[in-house]
Amino acid sequence: MLEIKNLHAEVEGEGIKILKGVNLTINKGEIHAIMGPNGSGKSTLSKVVAGHPEYEVTGGDILYNGESILELDPDERAHAGIFLAFQYPVEVPGVTNKTLLRESYNTIAASRGREELDPLEFDDYIQDKLKLVEMNPEFLDRSVNTGFSGGEKKRNEIFQMAVLQPQISFLDETDSGLDIDALKIVSNGINTLHGEEDAVVLVTHYQRLLNYIQPDFVHVMMNGRIVKSGDKSLALELEERGYDWLYAEANLNGQPA
Amino acid sequence: MEEMTQAQELESMIGEEYKYGFSTDVEYEDFPKGLNEDIIRQLSAIKEEPEWLLEFRLKAYRDWLTMEEPEWFNATYKKPKFDEIQYYSSPKNRPKVESLDDIDPKIKETYDKLGIPLEEQKMLSGVAVDAVFDSVSIFTTFKEKLAEAGVIFCSISEAVKNHPELVKKYLGSVVPARDNFYAALNSAVFSDGSFCYVPKNTVSPMELSTYFRINNMNSGQFERTLIIADDHSYVSYLEGCTAPMYDENQLHAAVVELVALDHAEIKYSTIQNWYSGNEEGVGGIYNFVTKRGICKGEYSKISWTQLETGSAVTLKYPSVIMQGDHSIGEFYSVAVTSKRQQADTGTKMIHIGKNTKSTIISKGISAGESDNSYRGAVKISKKATNARNYSQCDSMLIGQKCGAHTFPYIESANPTAKIEHEATTSRVGEDQIFYLQQRGISEQDAISMIVNGFAKEVLKELPMEFAVEANKLLGIKLEGSVG
Numbered sequence: 001m002l003e004i005k006n007l008h009a010e011v012e013g014e015g016i017k018i019l020k021g022v023n024l025t026i027n028k029g030e031i032h033a034i035m036g037p038n039g040s041g042k043s044t045l046s047k048v049v050a051g052h053p054e055y056e057v058t059g060g061d062i063l064y065n066g067e068s069i070l071e072l073d074p075d076e077r078a079h080a081g082i083f084l085a086f087q088y089p090v091e092v093p094g095v096t097n098k099t100l101l102r103e104s105y106n107t108i109a110a111s112r113g114r115e116e117l118d119p120l121e122f123d124d125y126i127q128d129k130l131k132l133v134e135m136n137p138e139f140l141d142r143s144v145n146t147g148f149s150g151g152e153k154k155r156n157e158i159f160q161m162a163v164l165q166p167q168i169s170f171l172d173e174t175d176s177g178l179d180i181d182a183l184k185i186v187s188n189g190i191n192t193l194h195g196e197e198d199a200v201v202l203v204t205h206y207q208r209l210l211n212y213i214q215p216d217f218v219h220v221m222m223n224g225r226i227v228k229s230g231d232k233s234l235a236l237e238l239e240e241r242g243y244d245w246l247y248a249e250a251n252l253n254g255q256p257a
Numbered sequence: 258m259e260e261m262t263q264a265q266e267l268e269s270m271i272g273e274e275y276k277y278g279f280s281t282d283v284e285y286e287d288f289p290k291g292l293n294e295d296i297i298r299q300l301s302a303i304k305e306e307p308e309w310l311l312e313f314r315l316k317a318y319r320d321w322l323t324m325e326e327p328e329w330f331n332a333t334y335k336k337p338k339f340d341e342i343q344y345y346s347s348p349k350n351r352p353k354v355e356s357l358d359d360i361d362p363k364i365k366e367t368y369d370k371l372g373i374p375l376e377e378q379k380m381l382s383g384v385a386v387d388a389v390f391d392s393v394s395i396f397t398t399f400k401e402k403l404a405e406a407g408v409i410f411c412s413i414s415e416a417v418k419n420h421p422e423l424v425k426k427y428l429g430s431v432v433p434a435r436d437n438f439y440a441a442l443n444s445a446v447f448s449d450g451s452f453c454y455v456p457k458n459t460v461s462p463m464e465l466s467t468y469f470r471i472n473n474m475n476s477g478q479f480e481r482t483l484i485i486a487d488d489h490s491y492v493s494y495l496e497g498c499t500a501p502m503y504d505e506n507q508l509h510a511a512v513v514e515l516v517a518l519d520h521a522e523i524k525y526s527t528i529q530n531w532y533s534g535n536e537e538g539v540g541g542i543y544n545f546v547t548k549r550g551i552c553k554g555e556y557s558k559i560s561w562t563q564l565e566t567g568s569a570v571t572l573k574y575p576s577v578i579m580q581g582d583h584s585i586g587e588f589y590s591v592a593v594t595s596k597r598q599q600a601d602t603g604t605k606m607i608h609i610g611k612n613t614k615s616t617i618i619s620k621g622i623s624a625g626e627s628d629n630s631y632r633g634a635v636k637i638s639k640k641a642t643n644a645r646n647y648s649q650c651d652s653m654l655i656g657q658k659c660g661a662h663t664f665p666y667i668e669s670a671n672p673t674a675k676i677e678h679e680a681t682t683s684r685v686g687e688d689q690i691f692y693l694q695q696r697g698i699s700e701q702d703a704i705s706m707i708v709n710g711f712a713k714e715v716l717k718e719l720p721m722e723f724a725v726e727a728n729k730l731l732g733i734k735l736e737g738s739v740g
Contacts, residue, residue: 051695093711
């Protein structure tokens with residue numbers, strides 16, 4: 001479904017290289033976890049896939065269902081089914097959650113030839129999704145992320161994912177800042193949403209998320225590359241041993257990434 | 258091939274930017290350019306005005322001659338050459354007509370193109386329109402229906418003829434001719450505009466609106482609007498403005514006076530979309546307007562709502578004098594500037610009566626290389642016990658080259674006054690746009706969503722019929738202004 005090939009990217013206009021040859025293949029039905037120390041490039045990877053204008057791709061390619069998406073605008077990538085749950089969801093004062101979501105849903109629906117929903121139909125449609133992340137319906141009438149607590153913002157991201165039904169979702173540190181109850185709710189939501197036809201990529205610092213969501217693959221990113229891939233046991237090993245041993249193994253001469 | 262398409266796309270986007278920029282080829286009555294007492298006499302004679310009005314004009318003109326063009330605002334521009342302006346511009350073919358069939362078809366077509374059809378059956382239901390083309394009122398719709406309710410709605414020229422006692426009593430009572438340089442000029446040469454009188458205990462059965470169109474390249478527009486709401490009455494009034502795209506600047510110097518008597522309420526809304534000049538700042542309208550209302554009676558209320566998107570330079574401070582006890586003044590404003598536009602706009606809230614209350618909500622949006630200033634004064638007089646004011650001034654910046662400024666002035670001579678002022682400045686960030694784009698919204702829709710969200714508190718004050726238009730206008734206005 002998604003093939004990242006020798007991807008190089010830097011901060012637009014500043015020449016700071018962040019991704020230095022990432023290779024990663026993700027198939028339908030899979031859950032991948034990308035771990036790694038701070039500054040290793042894992043958050044950047046998900047932003048580059050979503051098309052953030054701050055980054056310039058300087059080499060390699062991203063193929064989605066066999067076609068390069070590098071020339072697509074972020075909204076076109078979203079229409080194609082790529083979703084990013086933000087590490088820091090952005091506030092949009094004066095625009096209600098419901099307005100954004102319906103607009104979002106209908107734009108994506110229209111581009112995929114699905115039926116658009118009128119406000120009443122949309123109301124019905126989102127009721128179940130609200131329950132999934134145990135969100136109070138009054139959330140819908142509040143401005144997008146404005147005055148939300150950290151945990152509420154993260155839950156709102158998963159709520160959006162539930163409503164928009166993407167094909168591939170990058171969840172950028174969705175677990176950070178969540179207390180244990182919220183973590184359970186969010187994990188449960190992700191597990192329920194995930195199926196045979198879609199893929200999920202968890203970008204995380206902590207193995208604790210992986211206690212609730214079982215990944216098929218775990219990758220470690222360092223210094224702009226994926227240096228090691230394995231199954232769930234790799235995450236446990238990282239928890240125990242830290243990252244230092246990998247610097248040596250990755251032949252980075254122990255330099256911090 | 259691909260470049261071709263891009264160029265075309267760009268072109269169509271630019272075309273959409275100001276879709277009211279066409280001009281109409283009509284024949285004009287001859288009227289000399291320039292300004293002197295003879296011109297004023299001539300103007301007054303064409304309009305068959307009574308002696309007292311000619312005297313009013315001449316006195317204003319003599320005052321104007323002694324006054325200096327103001328320079329205290331935050332804008333720079335080439336000063337108008339007052340000798341080169343044509344102070345009266347009327348299409349030939351009988352300016353004011355009794356039936357639609359008598360209107361020059363070209364002018365009728367102009368209003369159709371502007372989306373303001375003059376046939377009543379095609380109109381927005383519940384809105385009566387006075388259409389002003391350059392210096393003259395062309396047609397007023399729904400007159401009979403309004404007359405049934407006792408509401409007088411006509412051009413000010415007609416009011417001078419048919420209701421001289423009302424005009425004489427109130428003209429210049431809120432904005433004296435000497436008030437400022439441009440008010441004096443307007444008082445000397447005002448051509449047409451709307452007049453409205455709502456009698457006691459009457460709620461106007463429909464929204465009233467005036468649509469101003471400047472067509473003639475060399476003419477200025479000096480309209481005069483006077484609205485009087487008698488005891489226990491209510492009226493909602495809306496004005497819309499457009500002009501063709503010319504390279505020369507055109508002057509629009511209007512005066513609007515509102516009078517609210519006991520328990521009366523006037524809601525005055527403006528959607529101003531004059532041509533704003535091009536990317537280099539060439540052409541566009543100078544919008545130098547004096548708007549003021551007086552809450553004369555107790556428990557009266559005047560509310561200004563404005564959506565200012567056009568004009569090269571805007572200097573405008575719709576104000577309320579709260580003379581009656583318990584009266585209320587409100588000012589809701591969204592001012593959008595892009596390209597090289599300059600806007601210095603705000604309000605004055607003058608508290609004289611006891612227990613008077615005013616609210617100011619101002620939202621400035623600057624894009625391109627424009628400059629957007631809020632200037633507001635709150636004055637509480639000695640007698641205004643328990644006066645209250647709440648002001649909120651928010652600025653939003655789009656891009657790196659624009660400016661936003663806030664100049665609040667507060668004067669209180671009464672220790673019981675309560676005055677609150679809040680101000681914020683924010684920037685439409687790449688992150689905000691990216692977030693919405695990631696949710697499938699296009700860049701332009703994202704900007705429009707962010708801006709509409711920002712301006713929501715004000716836009717909701719606009720009459721329903723115009724809210725949709727306002728939303729669209731904001732989107733078009735800021736198209737292509739990020740990145």
